[in-house]
Amino acid sequence: MRVCRLSVANFRGVKAATILLPKHAVLIGDNNTGKTTLLEALDLVLGPDRLNRQxxxxxxxxxxxxxxxxxxEPADAGAEGAGAEANAAQPEAPGDGGADGADGVVAAVGEEAPRIEIEVAIADLTEEQKARFGDYTEFWDAATDTFYEEANPAGVDAAHITEALRVTFHGWYDPEEDDFEGRTYFTRSLAESDNPVPFSKKDKQVCGFLYLRSLRTGSRALSLERGSLLDIILRLKEVRPQxxxxxxxxxxxYSVASDPELGISGVLESINTALKKYVPKEWGIEPHLKVSNLTREHLRKVITAFIATGEGSHAAPFYRQGTGTINMLVLAMLSQIAEDKQNVxxxxEEPETAIPPYAQKRIVHEIRKLASQTIFTSHSPYVLEEFALDETVVLGRDANGVLAKRVIALPDSVKPKRYRQEFRTRFCEGLLARRILVAEGATEAAAFPVVCRRLSELKPNTYSSLEALGVCTIDAGSQNSIPDMAKLYRELGRRVFAICDKQEAAxxxxxxAQVELLLMHDEKGFEDLVLKNTTQEALKRFAKLIDWPPHLTAKYPDLEASATEALRDYFGWxxxxxxxxxxxxxCSxxxxxxWLREACVAIKDTCAPGPAGGGGEAPVEPGAGADAAH
Known part of the structure; x- marks a missing residue:
């Protein structure tokens, strides 16, 4: 069982999206791209307890x-009955008139009220799921990533065509109730019936969707509250603690504080004596303290697990442990649920949170073994490198809220082996950023961010650091690799810039052709650019600060007098x-x-133009950077 396609409309920051998902996937992209939105959308459709919220x-x-x-207008903002009149003037929405329908959805004449719509296609159904959902199953063609709709029944016998299920969530505002509503339906029933069939909580439990949010504290996980992870595990194992x-x-x-030496019992006795002066005993006598209100629900809330850590035996509530320990405990419990259900x-989100690299890798491998499908989000290179290219879902969202998946297409100069070997140092950061500065070599990649940061410290109103602009710097390795490296990121929808020495015209x-902004100076090397255009005072000051290697002190006995030549050798070394x-x-x-000062200003103006440029960064359509003026 796996989610093969997810379609989202009007949900949070996503106006529209249709994303195809592999069996195992990691969703990547810059912050606020829409990764969490996709997982929350899946939870709305498939999460058994998500719709219990009111x-x-x-x-x-x-x-x-x-x-x-x-x-x-909302019910309390307009005249009484306005919502009903609006309803009467509009066609019924899916579900109107049924017990689980979308009653109260209103629309103005000519324009319906916005509605959240999320559709999930689930393929590779188990025998249990086929039996339960048989009336609503369709056929998914894995070769074309579409539903099989040909008028040839024999075609479904092909190995790449499997039974599948579509489920749709609708969310809307009901002006009569002045509240929000949400329902999940079998998608086929929406088109085939005036009373669509709800996809119930029990149906969702058969699908087995588990979602671990990155901000989950786990404060309830090892308690016996209804819906906690421990409660879910007990129910799965059919354990009913009597x-x-x-x-x-x-x-x-057990009477609390009954010892007279504590003084509390004496106070309660005096209250009891005073009470008898005013009311008969049937109204209430003998107040005393108890541990709780003595109901099961109260016990469920206060019972929790204690854990001993370190070398001693002292135990503390598990939710008072370190963040990493809590996360691993919660993960262990979720993996237990996955193991018990066998098909989840x-x-x-972000398995790397408070977890060391070796544990991040272990998490990914263990969960992939336990679950029929895994979907991660991550910013960690140690997590990302565990996924193949076709399992890496790069997301990009344009200014209109359209979210799309992009495929990593390695250029001919970047072989898969090189991609894997240099993933942490050369490729990972670029996949996670919106703006990429491709540098000719290691010197430019290290020095230019430092220059921008230094200038922003000295004059913040004029300059900005690359980090503040959301620009990451990638070392292309050579001048001939710049075009291919820039193309790789441009085709992923990134804004791409480049910095290099003087290039031949070709x-x-x-x-x-591949970048939005080219920063090219007229020298043959970055060292020449700096040495020829800085001051002697700066060179001599720096010469006194560094620890010179023996071979250069022997070559230049008077370092101050030979500062330029000595530092040229030092920079090369x-x-x-x-x-x-x-x-x-x-430097000041x-x-x-x-040239470096002008380059810093140029990249700042390109990324975040001031009021003269429209007051903010203009939206750029993915892949459109190369068409901008240079």
Whole structure:
């Protein structure tokens, strides 16, 4: 069983999205791209307990907060009965008139009220699911990633065609009740019946969707509250602890603070004496303290697990442990649920939270073995490198709220082996960012971010660090690799810039075809750019600060007099060790070469233009960067 396709409309920051998912997937992209929105959408459709919340959705779950049709007002804002009149003037929405229908959905004339719609297609059904959902199953063609709809029944016998199920969630605002409603239906019933069939909580439990949010504290996980992870595990194992009566009887016989030396019993006796002066004994006598209100529900809330950590035997409530320990406990319990159910879809946000790298990898491998499908989000290279290219779902969302999946297409110069070997150092950061600066080599990749950061410290109103602009720097490895590396990220919908030495006309044209902004100076090397355009005072000051290697002190007996030549050799010797970056980090604004200052301003203006440029960054359609003016 797996979710093969997810379609979302008008939900949170997503106006529209249709995402195809592999058996195991990791969703990646910059923050606020829509990764969590997709998982929350799955939870609305498949989560057994999600719709128990009242209301199941709210204003902020609608795209841009719009949930009213034109001319529609909430019930308490307009005249009484306005909602009913609006309803009478409009066609019925799916579910109107049924017990589980979308009663109260209103629309203004010519424009329906916005509605959240989420459709999930589930393929590779188990025999149990086929038997339960038989009236509503369809056929999914894994070869084309579409539903099989040909008028040839024999075609479903092909190995790549499997039985599948479609389920749809509808969410809307009901002006008569002045509240939000949400229902989940079998998708086929929406089209085939005036009274669509609800996809019930029991149906969802048969599907087995588990969702672990990144911000989950686990404070209830090891308690006996209804719906806690421990309660779910007990129900799955059909364990019904018959402990309530004995526990309640024990607590009922225990009187708190009954020892007269404590003084509390004496105060209660005086209250009892005073009470008898005013009311008959039938009204109430002999107040005393008990442990609780003595109901099962109270016990469920207060019973929790204690855990001993470290070398001693002292135990504390599990939710008072470290964040990493809590996360691993919650994960262990979820994996227990997955193991017991044998057939689950497991969604998890950021498994790296408070977890060391080796444990991150263990989590991914163990969950993949236990679940029929896993869907992760992550910013960790240790997690991301565990997924193949076809399992890596790169997400991008445009200014209109349309979310799309992009495929990582490696250029000819980047072989799969190189991609895997250099993933942490060269590719990972670019996959997670919106803006990429492709640098010609290690020197530019290390030095230019330092320059921008230094200038932003010296004059923050004029300059900005690359980090503040959301720009990550990628080392292309050579000037000939810049076009291919830029193309890789451009085709993923990123805004791409480049910085390099003076290029021949042919290679310059190749680079310009792939980037939005090319920062190219006129020197043959970055070291020449700096040494020729800084001050002697800055060079001599830096020469006194560093620890010179013996071979250079022997070559230049008078380092101050030979500062330029000595530092040229030093920068070459430390080319892969931040030598020139360290020099620029201690320069004043005037000591930093003018070309670098202008480049910092240029990239700031491109990423975040000031009021003269429209007051903010203009939306750029994915892949459109290369068409911008250079």
């Amino acid at each position: 209301p199941p959705i709210d204003e902020h779950d609608f795209f841009r907060g719009k949930y009213l049709g034109a001319g529609t 402990m309530w009566e004995d526990t309640l009887a024990t607590l009922a016989g 879809i497991f969604a998890m 290679n310059k044209a190749l680079i310009e 430390t080319k892969a060790n931040w030598g020139i970056a360290d020099f620029l980090a201690q 604004e005037a000591e930093i070469p003018a």
